[in-house]
Amino acid sequence: MTPKFRLLYLxxxxxxxxxxxxxxxxxxxxxxxxxxxxxAEYKSEIxxxxxxxxxxxxDWDSTLIxxxxxxxxxxxxxxxxxxxxxxxxxxxEKDLYKESKKELLxxxxxxxxxxxxxxxxxxxxxxxSEFRTAIRYYEKALQSPLIKNQYYSFAKTQEGIGSSYIFxxxxxxAEDCLMKNLQINEKAKNKAGLYNAYxxxxxxxxxxxxxxxxxxxxxxxxxxxxxxxxxxxxNLAAFNMxxxxxxxxNFKQALGYRKEAEQWNDSLNNQNKIxxxxxxxxxxxxxxxxxxxxxxxxxxxxKNNQRNWLFxxxxxxxxxxTAGIYLYAQKVxxxxxxxxxxxxxxxxxxxxxxLFSIVSHDLRSSVNALKTSNTKLSATxxxxxxxxxxxxxxxxxxxxxxxxxxxxxxxxxxxxxTKQLYFHKESVHLYSIVQQMEYxxxxxxxxxxxxxxxxxxKNSFIFVDLDSLKIILRNLLDNAIKFSNENxxxxxxxxxxxxxxxxxxxxxTGIGMTQNTINELLNDSELLSKKNNSEIIGTGLGFQLCKQxxxxxxxxxxxxxEINKGTTITLSFPKTAQNG
Amino acid sequence: MDNINVLIIEDTPEQSEAxxxxxxxxxxxxxxIATNYTDALSLFxxxxxxxxxxxxxxxGNPDGITFAETINIVPNxxxxxxxxxxxxxxKIFERAKLTxxxxxxxxxxxxxxILYALEMAVEKFYEQTNVFLSEDQNTVVSHDSLFIKKKNxxxxxxLNDILYIEVEERYCNIIxxxxxxxxxxxxxxxxxxxxxxxxIRTHRNKIVNSNKIEEIILADNLIILKGNYKINLxxxxxxxxxxxxxxx
Numbered sequence: 001m002t003p004k005f006r007l008l009y010l011x012x013x014x015x016x017x018x019x020x021x022x023x024x025x026x027x028x029x030x031x032x033x034x035x036x037x038x039x040a041e042y043k044s045e046i047x048x049x050x051x052x053x054x055x056x057x058x059d060w061d062s063t064l065i066x067x068x069x070x071x072x073x074x075x076x077x078x079x080x081x082x083x084x085x086x087x088x089x090x091x092x093e094k095d096l097y098k099e100s101k102k103e104l105l106x107x108x109x110x111x112x113x114x115x116x117x118x119x120x121x122x123x124x125x126x127x128x129s130e131f132r133t134a135i136r137y138y139e140k141a142l143q144s145p146l147i148k149n150q151y152y153s154f155a156k157t158q159e160g161i162g163s164s165y166i167f168x169x170x171x172x173x174a175e176d177c178l179m180k181n182l183q184i185n186e187k188a189k190n191k192a193g194l195y196n197a198y199x200x201x202x203x204x205x206x207x208x209x210x211x212x213x214x215x216x217x218x219x220x221x222x223x224x225x226x227x228x229x230x231x232x233x234x235n236l237a238a239f240n241m242x243x244x245x246x247x248x249x250n251f252k253q254a255l256g257y258r259k260e261a262e263q264w265n266d267s268l269n270n271q272n273k274i275x276x277x278x279x280x281x282x283x284x285x286x287x288x289x290x291x292x293x294x295x296x297x298x299x300x301x302x303k304n305n306q307r308n309w310l311f312x313x314x315x316x317x318x319x320x321x322t323a324g325i326y327l328y329a330q331k332v333x334x335x336x337x338x339x340x341x342x343x344x345x346x347x348x349x350x351x352x353x354x355l356f357s358i359v360s361h362d363l364r365s366s367v368n369a370l371k372t373s374n375t376k377l378s379a380t381x382x383x384x385x386x387x388x389x390x391x392x393x394x395x396x397x398x399x400x401x402x403x404x405x406x407x408x409x410x411x412x413x414x415x416x417x418t419k420q421l422y423f424h425k426e427s428v429h430l431y432s433i434v435q436q437m438e439y440x441x442x443x444x445x446x447x448x449x450x451x452x453x454x455x456x457x458k459n460s461f462i463f464v465d466l467d468s469l470k471i472i473l474r475n476l477l478d479n480a481i482k483f484s485n486e487n488x489x490x491x492x493x494x495x496x497x498x499x500x501x502x503x504x505x506x507x508x509t510g511i512g513m514t515q516n517t518i519n520e521l522l523n524d525s526e527l528l529s530k531k532n533n534s535e536i537i538g539t540g541l542g543f544q545l546c547k548q549x550x551x552x553x554x555x556x557x558x559x560x561x562e563i564n565k566g567t568t569i570t571l572s573f574p575k576t577a578q579n580g
Numbered sequence: 581m582d583n584i585n586v587l588i589i590e591d592t593p594e595q596s597e598a599x600x601x602x603x604x605x606x607x608x609x610x611x612x613i614a615t616n617y618t619d620a621l622s623l624f625x626x627x628x629x630x631x632x633x634x635x636x637x638x639x640g641n642p643d644g645i646t647f648a649e650t651i652n653i654v655p656n657x658x659x660x661x662x663x664x665x666x667x668x669x670x671k672i673f674e675r676a677k678l679t680x681x682x683x684x685x686x687x688x689x690x691x692x693x694i695l696y697a698l699e700m701a702v703e704k705f706y707e708q709t710n711v712f713l714s715e716d717q718n719t720v721v722s723h724d725s726l727f728i729k730k731k732n733x734x735x736x737x738x739l740n741d742i743l744y745i746e747v748e749e750r751y752c753n754i755i756x757x758x759x760x761x762x763x764x765x766x767x768x769x770x771x772x773x774x775x776x777x778x779x780i781r782t783h784r785n786k787i788v789n790s791n792k793i794e795e796i797i798l799a800d801n802l803i804i805l806k807g808n809y810k811i812n813l814x815x816x817x818x819x820x821x822x823x824x825x826x827x828x
Contacts, residue, residue: 424673429696439690439693458715461710470686
């Protein structure tokens with residue numbers, strides 16, 4: 001009989017969750033309505049509201065979290081009770097019976113569903129195989145005045161007590177309770193309840209060995225199971241019948257029931273399989289989608305990378321191009337500057353060369369003439385020919401004067417070229433300056449018996465740099481004397497042709513010059529022209545210097561000449577400071 | 581008329597001797613020849629100097645410019661001066677130019693050039709340019725004297741020595757206690773240049789040095805000056821009497 005017993009136990013244990021489940025279901029409507037009311041009452045408690053809504057949805061994990069949050073900040077006793085209730089139920093649903101029991105025990109006896117709590121506690125104790133404790137809780141529930149009106153809870157409580165007694169082997173008490181359960185369920189015509197009642201009773205009698213009564217209830221349960229649309233109930237009922245018939249050695253009937261049980265079991269499995277397949281398909285689809293997403297992500301990243309790379313390479317190319325253009329422009333600029341500098345240097349070099357040629361030719365010959373003249377002088381001194389001595393001294397001083405003025409011109413010209421010459425314009429009395437010039441050339445004029453006339457107006461003031469004016473006049477007078485024959489005449493006169501200018505006219509009765517020579521003199525590029533007659537014709541440096549000085553003083557130069565008649569040079573200088 | 585007092589600052593004896601000769605020949609009075617900066621300063625403050633000739637380089641240093649700068653700083657002490665220089669070095673010129681009024685003479689120079697330069701220096705210093713060389717004026721008026729060009733030389737007359745000035749067309753007769761001479765300057769010009777508190781117009785063509793007035797006889801319209809000079813007083817110019825402190 002041992003195997004039979006084991007089977008029986010199995011079937012009872014298998015059955016218990018079912019009745020617990022249905023109990024909760026029946027009570028749920030009432031409880032949820034009440035909870036909704038409470039939620040409306042405690043709207044401000046967000047965590048409570050949330051936990052109750054999750055409780056309704058049977059999302060047990062979320063219920064646990066929010067009820068815990070609510071409890072940690074809670075002061076209201078009623079809310080605390082509800083939260084403990086939620087947690088107890090949630091733990092129980094997750095088969096954590098010990099935790100569930102702890103939570104439910106924390107609920108105060110003023111709680112609205114205290115009876116329900118007791119029933120739950122009973123069920124939990126039953127699950128934990130603490131049958132005595134289970135009975136104690138159930139009986140406490142029975143003491144509640146309300147339970148009589150709630151046939152469902154009442155029936156289930158009786159069922160629980162009965163089941164507990166079976167396990168405690170107190171069969172009489174068990175039969176008593178189970179009969180009550182049967183009566184209630186018959187009254188209520190609840191098929192599932194009735195089936196459970198039949199089944200437990202059958203098991204009770206079966207355990208006691210009262211086979212006749214047992215078969216009666218097993219058959220009833222079996223017949224009822226046909227009307228219940230639950231495969232596992234049908235399977236169980238058939239299976240129970242099969243075991244029973246086996247024990248009675250009715251193997252043929254037993255086999256029939258077994259087959260039926262197998263059939264229900266298969267359909268149950270099938271259903272599970274379909275669910276599993278669907279689940280698997282779903283998972284597969286999700287995985288597929290996930291894969292697609294990943295592929296897309298990778299593609300996107302690739303695209304991004306590509307775009308970034310393009311952008312950066314374009315940027316760097318642009319930068320390179322700009323730098324290149326900049327460098328090129330810089331180079332061109334530098335080249336230009338270098339070219340300019342080269343031209344300037346060439347010009348300066350030419351100037352320097354010319355300077356050297358003058359120094360080497362004229363100055364050298366002058367000093368050389370002085371040297372030979374000096375030798376002659378000492379020889380004459382020995383012969384004590386005083387007449388000739390005086391002649392030689394005059395000649396020497398003439399050469400020295402010539403060399404000095406050449407040197408002076410050179411110096412001024414060099415300074416003018418290097419822009420070192422000090423230039424300070426002021427009002428200058430022309431008559432006095434001409435007079436001063438004449439003073440210096442008196443010996444020379446006397447020597448050549450040249451008549452000199454200073455007919456400059458005594459009221460002529462011009463605005464020039466005094467020193468450069470002296471250089472100009474000295475050179476022009478020098479030339480005039482040089483190109484005049486003996487007993488010639490040199491005159492300085494003034495005229496005002498233009499309002500703001502004084503014209504200084506220098507007239508001599510010298511050898512004159514051709515228009516060609518004049519043009520050459522006036523030509524800027526012809527800085528120093530070599531002359532054929534080097535004896536009396538100088539380097540041209542003096543005249544070039546004059547030209548540049550006149551220009552610097554804002555003056556104008558004009559030359560008129562006739563061969564063997566004389567030359568007239570007209571200089572025009574501003575009377576007063578000019579604008580700009 | 582007195583001669584002009586010239587101070588020469590020149591370190592080369594030949595140069596200073598030549599200058600001395602030229603100046604004496606043209607009736608200038610050389611009060612001293614300094615060869616360095618310190619001597620120059622002490623001579624400048626000891627003697628009565630009218631014009632200074634300064635060599636830019638004294639013993640190789642541009643001390644001449646330093647001297648000019650020094651006398652330029654002291655207010656009312658400065659006198660007209662001429663720089664002598666050998667070089668046309670721009671740097672030296674830029675520095676010398678800062679001493680005002682600036683006139684210079686390049687070496688070598690002849691007699692005419694030095695006289696011209698001195699006249700220019702006086703003109704520039706008293707800010708009456710183009711006077712000595714023009715044909716219609718020959719006198720520069722300073723705060724205490726008249727500088728008059730007579731022939732080639734400059735002369736001066738202390739303003740305090742003048743009794744009165746009589747204008748005749750373009751000329752002015754200057755009457756001092758000792759002498760009487762003619763200068764070339766217009767009435768308008770001389771009256772603007774003279775101190776109006778000291779020199780008072782008493783007649784259409786007469787300016788009187790008020791310090792020399794001894795008596796005013798209003799009844800006869802006469803002013804008696806020192807040395808018993810009698811000057812007519814015209815009615816138009818009588819107002820000046822009100823400004824005078826009259827002893828009653």
